[in-house]
Amino acid sequence: MSSFLPAFILVLGGALVLVLPARVRPALMVGAFGLTLLQLVVFLDLDTTWETQWLGFDLMPLRVDALSLAFGTVFAIIGVLGSIHGLHIRDRGQQAAALFCGSGALGVVFAGDLLTLVVFWEVMALGSAFLISKGGRSASMAAAMRYLFVHIVGGAVLIAGVLWHFADTGSLMFGWFDGGAAAWLILIAFAVNAAIPPVHAWLADAYPEASASGAVFLSAFTTKTAVYVLLRGFAEWEILIIFGTVMALYGVIYAVLENDIRRLLAYHIISQVGFMVTAAGIGSQGAIEGATAHAFAHVLYKGLMIMATGAVMTAAGTTKMTELGGLAPRMKMVFTLYMVGAFSISAVPLFAGFVSKSLVTGAAYYDGYDIAALLLYVASVGTFLHTGLKLPYFTWFGSKRATPVTLIAKVPTGMYVGMAGAAALCIAIGIFPQTFYDFMNLTGHYNPYNLNDTIHTVELLVFTGLGFWLMVAALKPKPTVSLDVDWPYRHAAKPARVLVQEPLERIFSTAERAKDAVVAWTTLAASSPETALQRLPLGDGVRKAAIVTLSRPPLAAAIGALLLTFGVLIVVVVLGS
Amino acid sequence: MRLTRNLAAALTLAIIATLAADAGLAFTDKVKAHFPYSDIIGFYIAFGLVSTFAIVYGSKWLGTILERTDEDDDDEEQADE
Numbered sequence: 001m002s003s004f005l006p007a008f009i010l011v012l013g014g015a016l017v018l019v020l021p022a023r024v025r026p027a028l029m030v031g032a033f034g035l036t037l038l039q040l041v042v043f044l045d046l047d048t049t050w051e052t053q054w055l056g057f058d059l060m061p062l063r064v065d066a067l068s069l070a071f072g073t074v075f076a077i078i079g080v081l082g083s084i085h086g087l088h089i090r091d092r093g094q095q096a097a098a099l100f101c102g103s104g105a106l107g108v109v110f111a112g113d114l115l116t117l118v119v120f121w122e123v124m125a126l127g128s129a130f131l132i133s134k135g136g137r138s139a140s141m142a143a144a145m146r147y148l149f150v151h152i153v154g155g156a157v158l159i160a161g162v163l164w165h166f167a168d169t170g171s172l173m174f175g176w177f178d179g180g181a182a183a184w185l186i187l188i189a190f191a192v193n194a195a196i197p198p199v200h201a202w203l204a205d206a207y208p209e210a211s212a213s214g215a216v217f218l219s220a221f222t223t224k225t226a227v228y229v230l231l232r233g234f235a236e237w238e239i240l241i242i243f244g245t246v247m248a249l250y251g252v253i254y255a256v257l258e259n260d261i262r263r264l265l266a267y268h269i270i271s272q273v274g275f276m277v278t279a280a281g282i283g284s285q286g287a288i289e290g291a292t293a294h295a296f297a298h299v300l301y302k303g304l305m306i307m308a309t310g311a312v313m314t315a316a317g318t319t320k321m322t323e324l325g326g327l328a329p330r331m332k333m334v335f336t337l338y339m340v341g342a343f344s345i346s347a348v349p350l351f352a353g354f355v356s357k358s359l360v361t362g363a364a365y366y367d368g369y370d371i372a373a374l375l376l377y378v379a380s381v382g383t384f385l386h387t388g389l390k391l392p393y394f395t396w397f398g399s400k401r402a403t404p405v406t407l408i409a410k411v412p413t414g415m416y417v418g419m420a421g422a423a424a425l426c427i428a429i430g431i432f433p434q435t436f437y438d439f440m441n442l443t444g445h446y447n448p449y450n451l452n453d454t455i456h457t458v459e460l461l462v463f464t465g466l467g468f469w470l471m472v473a474a475l476k477p478k479p480t481v482s483l484d485v486d487w488p489y490r491h492a493a494k495p496a497r498v499l500v501q502e503p504l505e506r507i508f509s510t511a512e513r514a515k516d517a518v519v520a521w522t523t524l525a526a527s528s529p530e531t532a533l534q535r536l537p538l539g540d541g542v543r544k545a546a547i548v549t550l551s552r553p554p555l556a557a558a559i560g561a562l563l564l565t566f567g568v569l570i571v572v573v574v575l576g577s
Numbered sequence: 578m579r580l581t582r583n584l585a586a587a588l589t590l591a592i593i594a595t596l597a598a599d600a601g602l603a604f605t606d607k608v609k610a611h612f613p614y615s616d617i618i619g620f621y622i623a624f625g626l627v628s629t630f631a632i633v634y635g636s637k638w639l640g641t642i643l644e645r646t647d648e649d650d651d652d653e654e655q656a657d658e
Contacts, residue, residue: 256636381628459621467629
């Protein structure tokens with residue numbers, strides 16, 4: 001069981017979902033992700049590799065080490081929890097897309113060569129786009145097409161980079177890149193999936209349009225596979241420190257302006273991935289292990305928060321804070337479970353984020369990147385402000401509306417179970433950090449619960465709470481959207497129509513009209529030559545001569561035309577020779 | 578209203594406890610601090626408050642620069658297209 005690709009079970013599961021009846025498909029999804037988890041945790045040994053040759057290329061479709069195993073394991077865990085969360089779903093396409101998307105993500109993290117990586121990278125992109133398109137919202141298909149457009153461009157850049165790299169080095173093995181144009185192309189492609197500004201806007205555009213359960217898979221796979229490849233291929237590329245800190249702040253700044261709770265969380269994915277990208281740029285052992293631990297925890301707590309907002313969407317039929325509020329008495333359990341995720345992402349002691357985020361900020365400080373560390377602290381404040389205070393306050397409390405929000409549906413039991421599973425893991429990681437570090441095969445010695453760090457973190461959180469209390473009116477959501485860098489391609493249809501489509505249409509319609517006129521005139525000339533000639537813009541003399549010619553008997557006219565044709569041919573042949 | 582009072586009370590207690598803990602840190606053997614200036618009493622308190630104000634007002638200011646359209650504009654435009 002240990003020797004085949006971990007992605008294989010999910011590919012098989014996806015294929016079976018396409019043919020099996022609805023009543024077994026949810027269980028099949030849970031089973032496929034569950035078996036994959038079993039394979040990764042129990043049967044797949046560290047340092048396992050599978051090397052082969054294909055068309056003369058040396059390939060390594062399977063490479064297992066601590067880094068790939070950590071990412072693969074958390075993908076399988078969230079796959080199980082997301083499948084349980086979506087047990088009520090009967091949409092075959094959505095279920096298959098989730099499995100193929102998961103297989104793509106697992107294929108990428110266990111790929112030892114760039115060719116295998118590219119193949120699974122594209123599988124993941126297609127699966128994700130299909131998953132978004134099945135969101136069931138009016139804008140889902142358009143968002144999926146925009147997602148596909150961005151990721152096809154990113155995929156093309158990746159293929160170009162890989163081919164260039166192969167031409168330069170003669171190797172397709174995936175390892176650390178030491179610079180050069182090919183590496184930069186590959187980095188750009190990875191940056192697209194990591195949602196590094198300015199190629200980030202697809203994330204906040206697409207994820208909120210997915211279904212309640214579809215968004216859980218999306219939030220886990222695409223950006224975290226990008227984090228994995230950055231950690232493996234671009235560690236110590238210092239430019240990533242700048243990109244990472246910009247990401248961390250960018251997400252929290254945009255989150256202030258957001259009204260949609262799912263878009264707010266999408267911006268916080270960008271922010272949290274910023275911590276991991278910064279760590280990749282730092283590149284020390286502590287930073288890499290911190291980023292790996294943070295990615296693991298992030299998949300769980302972000303998945304939990306997206307599950308909870310999905311439950312709100314299912315029950316209330318909206319995700320806009322201006323239309324929500326006062327839900328706490330009627331959705332106590334969802335609120336409680338959401339807050340476990342919110343405390344985790346905010347790095348509250350005893351929750352998952354505290355034991356992982358502190359590794360990243362600690363590494364930034366100990367490796368001499370004080371400014372980056374300070375900016376990450378600012379981002380942490382923003383994270384608690386939005387996900388721990390603003391979102392829950394305006395969703396579950398803070399309502400002065402005359403009529404309470406109408407709940408249109410009951411939250412399915414599977415959603416509660418999925419959320420409870422993720423919440424239990426977030427708390428377990430927070431309470432037992434050493435067990436978590438051992439499970440992750442981290443080699444450094446970390447102690448997140450030292451007195452200084454714990455008290456300082458609590459100080460930050462409490463006084464962020466005070467700041468929120470003082471500025472709650474300024475944070476009140478408004479029914480608006482903020483322009484991001486996706487504006488050009490979201491609105492590209494109109495200029496494309498004016499600049500390209502309409503001129504082309506004019507050319508073709510002119511040609512069409514000319515053709516119609518010629519046909520009409522020829523028809524008229526056959527029945528009434530004189531009338532036809534009258535309509536031509538000819539001089540009187542020419543018109544009279546033509547009328548005389550056309551008035552001759554048809555045979556004479558035909559012979560005349562024949563002779564004229566032969567004459568022209570002879571002239572052409574003579575001139576040609 | 579009762580909830581608001583409870584939350585306000587909890588926040589007040591948390592602030593008092595945090596201030597006490599921060600003052601108490603001055604009398605303990607410290608693990609190496611993350612930043613040289615973090616030894617200053619109340620540094621993280623000020624940092625949390627100032628960061629919150631900076632994020633909120635900075636974002637609001639950016640929001641006035643970034644042209645913000647009504648939420649339904651995008652949907653209508655896409656429907657037209």
